[in-house]
Amino acid sequence: MELAIGTPPVSYSAIVDTGSDLIWTQCEPDLCSALPQSLCGSDGCNYLYTYGDDSSTEGVMATETFTFGGNQVKVPQLGFGCGEDNQGDGFSQGGGLVGLGRGPLSLVSQLDQPKFSYCLTSINDDASSSSTLSMGSLAGPAGNSSVTTGLIQNTAQPSFYYVALEGISVGGSSLPIPASAFALQGDGSGGMIVDSGTTITYLEGVAYDEVKKAFVAAIDLPVDDSGSTGLDLCFDLPSGGSGDVEVPSLVFHFQGADLELPAENYMIADSSAGVVCLAMGRSSGMSIFGNVEQQNFLVLYDLGKETLSFTPTQCANS
Numbered sequence: 001m002e003l004a005i006g007t008p009p010v011s012y013s014a015i016v017d018t019g020s021d022l023i024w025t026q027c028e029p030d031l032c033s034a035l036p037q038s039l040c041g042s043d044g045c046n047y048l049y050t051y052g053d054d055s056s057t058e059g060v061m062a063t064e065t066f067t068f069g070g071n072q073v074k075v076p077q078l079g080f081g082c083g084e085d086n087q088g089d090g091f092s093q094g095g096g097l098v099g100l101g102r103g104p105l106s107l108v109s110q111l112d113q114p115k116f117s118y119c120l121t122s123i124n125d126d127a128s129s130s131s132t133l134s135m136g137s138l139a140g141p142a143g144n145s146s147v148t149t150g151l152i153q154n155t156a157q158p159s160f161y162y163v164a165l166e167g168i169s170v171g172g173s174s175l176p177i178p179a180s181a182f183a184l185q186g187d188g189s190g191g192m193i194v195d196s197g198t199t200i201t202y203l204e205g206v207a208y209d210e211v212k213k214a215f216v217a218a219i220d221l222p223v224d225d226s227g228s229t230g231l232d233l234c235f236d237l238p239s240g241g242s243g244d245v246e247v248p249s250l251v252f253h254f255q256g257a258d259l260e261l262p263a264e265n266y267m268i269a270d271s272s273a274g275v276v277c278l279a280m281g282r283s284s285g286m287s288i289f290g291n292v293e294q295q296n297f298l299v300l301y302d303l304g305k306e307t308l309s310f311t312p313t314q315c316a317n318s
Helices: 089-093 107-111 205-218
Strands: 001-007 009-013 013-015 024-027 046-050 057-067 073-087 096-099 115-119 133-134 145-154 165-170 191-192 201-204 233-234 250-254 257-261 267-270 275-280 282-283 285-287 297-302 307-314
Touching: 057 285, 073 107, 107 133, 145 257, 165 205, 201 205, 205 282
Parallel strands: 013 096, 024 073, 191 285, 201 282
Antiparallel strands: 001 009, 001 057, 024 096, 046 057, 057 073, 115 133, 115 297, 145 307, 165 250, 201 285, 233 275, 250 257, 267 275, 297 307
16 A cells, blocks of 8 residues: 655655554654553563564654555544564565554554455556555445455454355365364364465465366466475466466355355466466464455445455456
8 A cells, every 4th residue: 555654745655464453664763653651561662573484573652643545634642663674575566564453553543444445456457556445434334346344353363354264166166174174262272264475375284275276277387396486286287388378266164154255266377387376375273365366455444333345346447
């Protein structure tokens, strides 16, 4: 997303992340006004925040005026992190990160907005197209074509947005995945979160193995074992790397909501490498519904109702 910081405002791009709650940007700490000492620990307002992919940001907490959107909405005294030391390849996509999680430091919590939505453009769209983020009344209601499931709170991981995934179908057939694969355990482990900051979807091992087996059986192409893309399951494209490839349908069966994905949301073609790959991977414990699978859906979080809705949308035109 595009936003600006300071007076006069200095614009920068930031990654929108529902899987974390910190707002931070790359900046010099001595340019920031420190938060009141009552909010700081014995070491002052220093912070160190580590993400699931082992990337991290370290710096000083501060407050500043932020400016959002084409309407130039200004929000004074917004708490954020001045990142002095930011480690991670994913941060090259933006000059910072905007956390939208349930935690107290997120943009959602600081603005006290019980509703927000985003619409992520396709990775195949023109580079000039941009995704959108809407807060409060601008997020709008779910539409007639929406599917809606409930959000689940996990006291062991309070910042995440959990959903109840009951099963997965490939090519119209429900896969034999045990219910325990996606269940949120009593100790807070397991379950599935929806995370706009994670690229592909990760499924607990036994579930991923069933999905992988179904795609290998359904796609009439040789499996590519080179590992050139970093994705676990890839297929060699026909000679010349062109032509349509028939892939099976994919449906995520959330509680009360069957979400069928368009093929571009789970199959990624790399013509230069001559492969097409499944945009999924294996995890241990918690499963993650990533942003590739969320492309071209208006994803609406209603924290007042504790619901999550998906509406098919051409996000580049919204």
